[in-house]
């Protein structure tokens with residue numbers, strides 16, 4: 293399972309990269325705004341800065357919602373850096389744009405996916421990644437993880453190669469459950485990734501080992 297970090301914060305991206313477990317980055321307009329990155333030029337520069345930190349795929353989202361605009365913006369983003377993946381919304385023109393880019397071997401990530409039907413359309417359009425938002429489904433009393441399982445079953449039934457990128461991860465158990473359900477990728481805030489490290493018995497055990505070592509030295 294690949295680990296992506298879901299942020300535009302360069303320090304957090306560096307921290308995950310330094311841990312040696314990072315396979316890529318996902319961003320969206322809200323995450324950019326959270327870091328105070330506004331204006332087209334600044335946003336493009338920020339994508340380049342992210343690409344210089346990591347070696348894997350970096351999802352960059354288009355703002356346009358019409359086909360022509362999505363193609364124009366997507367091409368500009370793709371030309372920015374070879375690691376850029378074009379992130380497209382799951383709307384009618386987004387599906388068309390996904391097909392357009394997949395025919396040109398440009399990687400895509402279809403985002404804002406909340407149903408198995410949407411995931412089928414993304415795969416049919418040749419998406420590299422499909423991003424089901426599990427936390428936002430949980431927020432409205434719907435089982436987000438169930439969607440991961442449904443998409444996995446459907447993709448396996450037909451050998452779809454689109455990778456399931458579980459997004460809107462809120463805590464460590466989401467990551468562990470996504471691994472059980474065979475998501476191809478999780479994208480997560482740094483806090484949930486670092487949360488996987490923690491176990492009180494590890495801390496207690498280490499303390500005891502070090503104390504015992506000191507007794508004999």
Ligand code: G3P
Pocket residue numbers: 298318319320425427428459460461479
């Ligand atoms: O990358 C988009 C997705 O992960 C959003 O997460 O927490 O805003 O629902 P959240």
